[in-house]
Amino acid sequence: MEAEQNDRGRQRHAVIQAVLSASFFGATVPLSKLFLEDAGPLQVSGLLYSGGGMTLLVWTVLLYLGGRIPADQWIRRIDLPWLSGAVLAGGVAAPAVLMIALTITPAATASLL
Known part of the structure; x- marks a missing residue:
C-alpha cells in the first residue's frame, strides 16, 4: 500500500515537472522575440540555454x-x-536555429507554432 502511494506521488511529481517544463519552454518563444530586438539571435540563444544549463548543473x-x-x-x-x-x-544547434528562425518569422506565426 505504501509503495503504491509512493509511486503515485512520484508520478504526480513527474507530471507537474513536465507541465512546468513545457510551460517555461513555451514562454521562451514570445520572450525571445522581444529580446531579439536588442540582441542577436546567437546571443539570445546562448544566454537562455547557458543559463538553463548552469542551473541544471548546480x-x-x-x-x-x-x-x-x-x-x-x-x-x-x-x-x-x-x-x-x-x-x-x-543545447547548441537547435537553440541557435530557433533564434535565427525567430528573427525572420512574424510574431503571430511564431506564437502559433
Missing part, C-alpha cells in the same frame, strides 16, 4: 552532494559520447 551537483543521487547513477564514461551529442544538438 541543481544536479547539489542533489549529488546531498546524497539524493547515488554514486552508481552518476554519469559514466561510456555515456559521455551520447551526452555530448545531445548537448551539441539540443
